[in-house]
Amino acid sequence: MSKSKVIQVEGLTKMFGDFAAVNSITFEVEKGEIFGFLGANGAGKTTAIKMLIGISHPTSGKATVAGFDVYTQTEDIKKNIGYMSQKFALYDDLTVKENIIFFGGIYGLPRKIIKEKSDALIKELGLENVTNQLVGSLPLGWKQKLSFSVSLIHDPKIVFLDEPTGGVDPITRRQFWEMIYKAANQGTTVFVTTHYMDEAEYCDRVSIMVNGKIEALDTPKKLKEQFQAESMNDVFLELARG
């Protein structure tokens, strides 16, 4: 296995009865890459992700995530990935600090490291004045950024982001993408699933899933050229409408 390939997927398939939710998908993601994983609702995105993060067993095919096999080493996979979704991020009824300590704790970080990390994280995000405030009382944008930082607290090799910036105001959204670029620059692989095509434009490469299959995979620029489209949105419409 090449060292720089963090995710390798070959012919991965998930059947539900006769229905192939994920139909033999193949792709690779490199270290430090921002990879967009797109698809309409029901295209099989969620099922594919579940297999990659080790909570669903594939029917057939091969896949390794962070060097670990998705069939046999799911526990190791879970230790090496981070996850953040817009729907569930942090506990609203815990304070900023309690959230950080909790999430550090579930990844088994030693107390001393959690302390260091949480101080650094709070400083970086400029949250010094609100460490003891409930997360629920923070503006949405702050929550998103905090939640992203928390998903990186255990230095995962790959972080999975599920529609990370939908509904966020444009400025916070940019700040968010800057954080993502920074994480990628430091070698973390960022795996973004979304059906907001403008989020796709920010990725290094994107794959588009339609009916369980990956129908396109390239940089946004090349995809736009290939489909002679102005935006990823048009590319997507072209593909999804067939």
Place this chain on the structure above:
Amino acid sequence: MQDISFEVKPNELFGIIGPDGAGKTTLFRILTTLLFPDQGAATVAGFDVVKDYKKIRNSVGYMPGKFSLYQDLTVEENLNFFATIFGTTIEENYDLIKDIYVQIEPFKDRRAGKLSGGMKQKLALSCALIHKPKVLFLDEPTTGVDPVSRKEFWEMLKRLQQKNITILVSTPYMDEAALCDRVALIQDGKILQIDTPKAIVKHYHKSIYNVRSANMYQLITSLKAYEHHHSVYPFGEFVHYTDKRSDFNPADLNAYLKSKNLSHIYIERTEATIEDTFMELAI
């Protein structure tokens, strides 16, 4: 929400564009008489939202942000129910919803809870339209809906507009602004600007440049460190850059970036988008 003023013309497709928490839902709830304004007045279809709330309730259609249909009733039962409580029948206003309803009619005996996202949305729209409202309020109808359904939805709205219905639609997606006749940009409970999408973009006076290089993160940090920068925002595969100086020369920037060891530098003038305007106004 504070001190909001705007007018919507008959038959207009008016967009309220702003991020989550900007006050879009609150505004819609006041206009649909579900909430009292603390101060100020508003009329909908000629009726005062406080005094004539009953009349307003008869003449508006409202589709709240959450999926608001009865999951355990079938498609047809849902539509029938909303028709009945508004004192009408499906047959009476069928021509209005026909376009939309034919797409879900094959599933009319299916429970609403078992429909796909796009179909649910079509059903919700049919239900909001069944009593032939004068004004239609759609609160974030396209949130969480995939691009194909979103596109179809906007096409439906365009057709409805031709049937003498005024439509107010809220959305957090800046790219949907272009589909409205006029839009209000809203943030933190305040309206930043109201105009046609084209005019809003025209109001943007600075020159925007698309900048790209091999390393995005270093590019952003370098641009932010550049003493003449006015704004630096990642924008898809580019960074949108504006300069403080009026006589800005891209070659200077190119030289600066090269001195920062960046490769594959690309700088090109580009047009402002609604999002650029929004960010400029929101600061």
Place this chain on the structure above:
Amino acid sequence: MKRFIGFIKKEFYHIFRDRRSLFILFGMPIAQILLFGFAITNEINNVDIAILDNSKDSTTEEIINKIGASKYFSIKQVITREVDIASVFEKGHVKAVLNFEKDFSKKLIKDHKATIQIITDATDPNTANTITNYVNAILQQYQKELNKDINVAYQIIPQTRMVYNPELKSVYMFVPGVMTIILLLVSAMMTSISITREKELGTMEILLVSPLKPFQVIIGKVIPYIFLSIINAIVIVMLSIFIFNMPIQGSLLLLGLESVLFIITSLALGILISTISATQQTAMMISLMGLMLPVILLSGFIFPISSMPMPLQIISHIIPAKWFIIILKAIMLKGVGLEFIWKETLILLGMTVFFMALSVKKYKIRLE
């Protein structure tokens, strides 16, 4: 009116589509009645007892025969010395010992008075109490027979009379309580849940914006549950009559009307709960903790109110279920008419009006 009927139709769809709730709705009363009737019972059957007969005369023999012949007791042991009483209890063979005093017959004829000591194992106070009552009942019966033939009244023991439930059937006592709980639960919990569900779904917003009037929404929500509760009440009464042979002494019409009154009280409570809770979960918690517990603990259903400390007795007055249980017992067991329960009925009526007024006042035609 068409709107309103359309609304009610929709409510019935909800109810009949939700099989699980429907099953609970009708399964619960049946299960509860059967449970209370058969399993949780105060009745005793074939309790082992011991006899210490210090007289061994014809009267004691007759009494012992009577007790032994009853299905309630079986005489496990006959002991001869007082000192053995402790040991039979210690060995745990028997639950009670009947100790006849010396010269029982003689005393009865001479002094018209004789004593039997009933010693019971009070580690199980309920059973002990019941045993005492049963023995008393048998003695009384015997006494009656004696007095029939002889002019002079012979008195065996101080009288304890079991009224209204001479057969000591505990199911008779439970039926009113169970009926109260079921009606309260169905009416209050189900309505509060069904209203809060609309809030959670967001459909309440649409209903509010519609020309449907707020009271129509409320009444529309309530009507289906009035029907269901009435059906439930009928099921409970039928079960008690046909399975437990419980005689309904009073007027069925009065019983029906009082039940409808209580159903409306409960519905008003349910609406009140729905106005203060935003989610189905809260509504359910409030219904269970706020309604069920007080009813079970403070209404006199299980624990007699008269033996409660004063503050609890006072609290019990504000629990509608308490008054309904009194009314039910009066009609079902005593067979009295409205002239004896008008006071309780009036209290219940007052509470209903109060809750109704409060919930109409609290119900919002707008969102918070």
